[in-house]
Amino acid sequence: MPAYAIPFVAENGDERDADAPPPGSRPDLRPVPDRDAPDPNGVPATAVLLVEDDPSMRMLCRINLELSGFRVVAASTGTEAVVLAETEGPFDVVLLDVMLPDLGGFDVAERLHASPATADVPVVFLSARVSPVDVAHGLAVGAIDYIAKPFDPIALGDRLRDDLDLFRRGGPTPVQTLRFGPAQDP
Secondary structure: OOOOOOOOEOOOOOEOOOOOOOOOOOOOOOOOOOOOOOOOOOOOOOEEEEEOOOHHHHHHHHHHHHHOOOEEEEEOOHHHHHHHHHHOOOOOEEEEOOOOOOOOHHHHHHHHHHOOOOOOOOEEEEEOOOOHHHHHHHHHOOEEEEEEOOOOHHHHHHHHHHHHHHHHHOOOOHHHHHHHOOOOOO
16 A cells, blocks of 8 residues: 555545545655565565665655665665675675764775675765765775765766666766776676
């Protein structure tokens, strides 16, 4: 049942379709997707491990990713992220802040890539640290993209989908293109 669906009986006793939006609601209102439900083709939702220590930023990312059809598991520290990656996975992608209170994002990425259980999970950094040195460090630890804060939260889901599509096809991702240019034929 969609999240907005509520039972409704008019004063005259007429029942309205329980799945219809309430009267006077916005016509563009859409139901909140079931986080664990597959898409219409039966493909499970893309699983994201979101690692962000700021509660407001974590909620902003989580809501926008879930509304874009992703299944999100969130961590607020680097240590928690490493544990969740091992116990709650598999994840399709890790969206990772660089500045975390206990274990920095670069260290988290290195640990994930060193573990056989998580070595193949792509990492996308989401950070306010965007100097060329930071971006190069992100590439060195295996990032497929590096998103600068501030960013467009509504476009976050599309950006992750594009990153994953390019990664799965073996094409250059935005960070690789920025650093190395287009892929060259051998």
